[in-house]
Amino acid sequence: MEKIHHNYVNVRGLKLHYAEIGAGPVVVFLHGFPEIWYSWRHQMIAVADAGFRAIAPDFRGYGLSELPKEPEKATFKDLVDDLVEMLDSLGIDKIFLVGKDFGARVVYHFALVHPDRVSAIATLGVPFLLAGPEAFPKDFLPKGFYVLRWQEPGRAEKDFGRFDIKTVVKNIYILFSGSELQVAKDDEEIMDLVDPSTPLPTWFTEEDLANYASLYENSGFQLALQVPYRAWLEDYGVEDLKIKVPCLLVMGEKDYALKFGALEQYITSGMVKEYVPDLETIFLPEGSHFVQEQFPDKVNQLIITFLNKLKMN
Secondary structure (H helix, E strand, C coil): CCCCEEEEEEECCEEEEEEEEECCCEEEEECCCCCCHHHHHHHHHHHHHCCCEEEEECCCCCCCCCCCCCHHHCCHHHHHHHHHHHHHHCCCCCEEEEEECHHHHHHHHHHHHCHHHEEEEEEECCCCCCCCHHHCCHHHCCCCEHHHHHHCCCHHHHHHCCCCHHHHHHHHHHHHCCCCCCECCCCCCHHHHCCCCCCCCCCCCHHHHHHHHHHHHHHCCHHHHHHHHHCCCCCCCCCCCCCCCCEEEEEECCCHHHHCCCHHHHHHCCHHHHCCCCEEEEEECCCCCCHHHHCHHHHHHHHHHHHHHHHHC
């Protein structure tokens, strides 16, 4: 961890943080929620040791990156535009992109808008998904599902506000590590779904929790609730929805996201290849939504093998 360097770059009026290690072809890692640059710590060191330059930014309003003045207006397009300007500022033209959770959506959005700047894509926990109001499977989701709850302005803020930030992060990690959808009853909030005595996942240490908590204590959850949750119905803004570079998808077999709408069938039937023709999909037995932290060695090997195969072409 001490080998990882931390830097800032001024992007579109905001001071954004990124972590960096290594030299060589550039691999950019984009986090999800409740994650942050730190969630890529294992992968960054591994790809750097394999001859790549690893960069993991904190999205605007996350972790050590500056919060915009109106976080409630942030969009996925903002995150894409931030990345473009960050790369330009660092003198980087073409990249390998790796994304986890909603970071996968940013990865694909970036590749659709700037296809000439992407060599290949790997995503964890989330495949390519159609975007826009018509594509969101609201009618197929339980009424108390956490995504629907957190889309309501003020609801998650009130729910989270009953606890300190460390407890909120802990609860979300516990919930999202499970294999079932997180659904609250009418008289419950999402935080109520976690028994306070429930231990952390075995692969997630108290030190990890303290690191995440300190980063979210710095940023809060304002931007995190806007993007992804309240901005989810935004579309990609392009007509051609085909990803034209090689892609790798890694899913945990016990990832709750597979029960999101008909996601598992969408992946296993090959429907996803209508949009991502050159796609390799790997399911990790016992894998949760956090495969890169749960099984870092396995995920590192998959990513490095994928990158090396492309580097040689």
